[in-house]
Amino acid sequence: MVKRGSSIGFFGIFGRSEDMRRLDEALRDAGLHPAQVPEGVKLAAVGLMTSEETPEPPPAAYPSVGELMAFCALGGELFAHENGEVRLAAVTRRMETALEAGEGRDAEIVLLMLHAKLIHPALVDRYDIRAESEG
Template identity: 55%
Template sequence: MAKRRSSLGFLGMFGRSGDLRQLDDALRGADLHPALVPEGVKLTIVNLMKDHWPNEPPSRAYPDVARLFSYCIAGQEAFERSNGHDLRLDAERRIEAALETGDSFDAQMVLMTLHAKLINAEVVERYGLAAG
């Protein structure tokens, strides 16, 4: 079965694909306005999700992905103010686990945020991240 493609829409004639709409909603839920994220980065996120979940990414995956992405961009304090202490701790646990495994989905998300130059400098420093 061929994988479904994502679509940004075109001149208002064709709508955005459902996966991009779900990601936009999840980003808003994580207190990150989707307009602050370049469309190419969003396409990369949904493509990573499609690679990770061989069928279709489950709807519940979008908020989890958006929270990790939002933490990487906002940093510890801003993320906690918007999302709460427990979700901050969860994002930090996921980053630490990603750094240990090195090739997990979460590691790919952190690395993509780093390469896109969207990552918060405090997150880079705290976790000793480097593109290389």
């Protein structure tokens, strides 16, 4: 759940909250322009970063979330072009670990990107990513 202080701004009158600015910066740093991600998806991502123990995500939490979101959206080839092979290898391991575990923050971010239709088709095919409904 998104904490009450998160704000996307309002017609440029009210500013964006610090958490949204940090996520935008993390997305930019990973090679994905923040405008490519709908505000609702970013709010949900910030919400996934919170817990009862950490109602305010620490600044150090944003880069890894932005990196995984960028990888999901850009796919491996463009992500590598923007970030290099070393960073690609690291985020690929995270993706594989998240998909294998099926739970945890990284898995939730991947699922969020899948449901938002922001995950690159090559990744969907490569990892056979799909959402299964229970029941």
